[in-house]
């Protein structure tokens with residue numbers, strides 16, 4: 195059995211030896227037998243997308259062509275879209291530690307009934323129900339069927355849920371209106387920064403334990419919270435460091451699409467070798483506060499999650515093969531939205547510039563349920579904000 199340091203060495207050699215994107219970064223140099231991670235460049239999603247080089251290992255091209263790799267699309271808070279591939283066996287290994295800790299800390303195993311929400315561009319169904327899992331499309335957040343969905347979840351009686359904090363908050367409103375079911379034991383937060391007041395509210399309304407899980411589709415779980423409130427780095431699955439203030443991750447498991455010194459949009463600090471009261475000793479991640487203003491403001495004083503508008507871009511990308519590389523949505527007034535888009539540079543770019551304004555305007559009117567003014571602007575780049583260092587996908591200018 196290799197230790198984590200040896201696995202890291204193996205992954206660096208594999209990435210720089212077999213992945214066109216990393217090979218180009220080496221500029222023709224031969225891959226050394228022993229590499230030091232500090233000598234390798236830090237990369238991010240933007241430079242991967244812009245390089246135009248394949249992120250797939252040449253050793254997995256056969257499985258890729260044979261459609262034997264699992265596939266997903268991710269956007270993240272920077273708004274750049276990316277396709278992620280995993281070999282099934284690697285993905286199982288990648289998730290093993292998380293399952294062990296769920297069991298140890300919270301008594302949760304794959305045997306318990308689970309409810310979670312999935313991005314609506316991966317399937318047209320509103321619900322996908324298997325024996326122990328109810329998966330709900332995030333389309334219910336904006337298509338008016340959230341109340342029906344709550345009843346569906348309540349009837350399903352999940353023992354645990356994996357929720358983005360913003361979705362958990364919507365479920366709290368519904369739980370207060372329609373009541374809760376009695377065998378919910380645990381809620382796992384993921385996908386967004388968790389604000390403490392929101393967490394307290396969810397715990398009070400649902401009367402269950404909660405924990406924070408931080409991860410990405412590219413590498414799966416990066417850190418997981420123990421009952422003492424510490425986010426333990428999943429060191430069997432990732433090698434974690436910081437680049438400036440940003441979190442920078444290397445997957446120890448994804449050989450089909452390796453991520454080495456991959457800088458994420460999130461900011462955080464790592465404390466090394468901490469002995470925690472939960473019994474684990476190792477690295478602990480403290481994430482910095484992110485966005486709390488992901489909500490579209492409505493004229494009647496209400497709010498709607500910005501996902502309603504982000505979804506328009508996701509479904510266009512699903513239909514038109516990832517033509518939008520990066521985007522930003524600005525609410526200039528209650529009925530006035532600006533979409534800034536960076537398009538993939540290819541043969542269909544000009545054609546897409548004709549089609550997109552209409553598609554987006556129609557999408558906005560549908561989602562907002564009224565006639566809105568939509569201004570679509572094509573950009574070369576979308577730069578991060580100075581204050582946060584992030585490219586926020588959505589912001590509202592209504593005070």
Ligand SMILES: [Zn+2]
Nearest residue numbers: 420424470472
């Ligand atoms: Zn702990």
